[in-house]
Amino acid sequence: MPKALPSPQMLSELNPDAIPRHVALIMDGNGRWASERHQPRLFGHKKGVEALKKAINYALKANIPFLSAWAFSTANWKRPKSEVSGLMTILRHTLEKDIDEFHEKGICLRVIGFLNDLDKNLQKIIQNAQERTKNNSALTLIIHFNYDGRKDMVQAVQKLSEKVKSGEILSESITEDMISQNTLMAEFTDPELLIRTSGVVRLSNYMMWQCAFTELVFIEKNWPDFTEEDFHGALLKFQKTARNFGQVST
Ligand code: FPP
Numbered sequence: 001m002p003k004a005l006p007s008p009q010m011l012s013e014l015n016p017d018a019i020p021r022h023v024a025l026i027m028d029g030n031g032r033w034a035s036e037r038h039q040p041r042l043f044g045h046k047k048g049v050e051a052l053k054k055a056i057n058y059a060l061k062a063n064i065p066f067l068s069a070w071a072f073s074t075a076n077w078k079r080p081k082s083e084v085s086g087l088m089t090i091l092r093h094t095l096e097k098d099i100d101e102f103h104e105k106g107i108c109l110r111v112i113g114f115l116n117d118l119d120k121n122l123q124k125i126i127q128n129a130q131e132r133t134k135n136n137s138a139l140t141l142i143i144h145f146n147y148d149g150r151k152d153m154v155q156a157v158q159k160l161s162e163k164v165k166s167g168e169i170l171s172e173s174i175t176e177d178m179i180s181q182n183t184l185m186a187e188f189t190d191p192e193l194l195i196r197t198s199g200v201v202r203l204s205n206y207m208m209w210q211c212a213f214t215e216l217v218f219i220e221k222n223w224p225d226f227t228e229e230d231f232h233g234a235l236l237k238f239q240k241t242a243r244n245f246g247q248v249s250t
Pocket residue numbers: 027028029030031032033045046048049052070071072073076090091094143223
């Protein structure tokens with residue numbers, strides 16, 4: 001993992017009282033980055049892991065407690081078989097080979113998504129990595145894998161309607177909080193900042209419910225080129241923007 005970046009000078013530009021608790025990353029543009037270099041798409045994803053490590057490094061130094069990164073959506077199964085299996089291998093490598101480094105840095109690793117659809121062996125590897133790092137508290141790294149925001153909301157509605165059917169709750173007593181508590185992200189607070197690379201300006205079904213009030217920062221460069229400085233720039237932008245949740249700013 002790169003060291004000594006961001007510089008203490010860079011960090012002193014931040015308001016320590018306005019560090020977001022949870023930052024989410026849409027790591028977009030790996031394929032385009034690879035194509036521009038006449039390389040297979042998987043080459044871009046591999047470089048993407050390095051960029052993710054830079055983001056992790058920055059999050060640790062800036063004292064961001066939760067960092068989410070979207071690594072595989074349910075729609076990604078439709079990609080060529082070689083790319084799908086390559087992304088599975090990248091996750092396996094990250095959880096088996098990089099785990100020592102993560103553990104040493106005090107990172108608690110979580111994988112969130114529809115994990116039952118993954119290979120049983122990969123599910124076991126995920127469980128082991130989570131178990132090993134569960135007591136770490138420097139940073140919680142949430143890797144969204146086989147994740148789908150709308151499917152998550154459908155599942156939350158199904159769980160709640162079961163409770164209505166059994167008489168446990170009344171439909172008119174359903175609250176926003178109850179919906180949140182039935183999503184895959186139930187145990188985490190909503191992201192305050194989301195960064196998407198590659199110049200694409202949309203959420204693409206990522207944490208639809210959780211991003212209602214999230215500050216969105218779009219960066220033109222492709223994900224493999226993402227640096228600590230880019231993260232820092234997004235954080236400065238976030239700190240300059242008043243977040244008033246529809247109320248009048250004081
Ligand atoms: C979107 O770019 C990116 C992905 C679908 C995969 C992201 C994965 C990584 C960055 C690797 C890190 C993963 C783990 C498990 C640690 P794209 O392929 O859609 O790019 P394009 O829009 O240019 O085609």
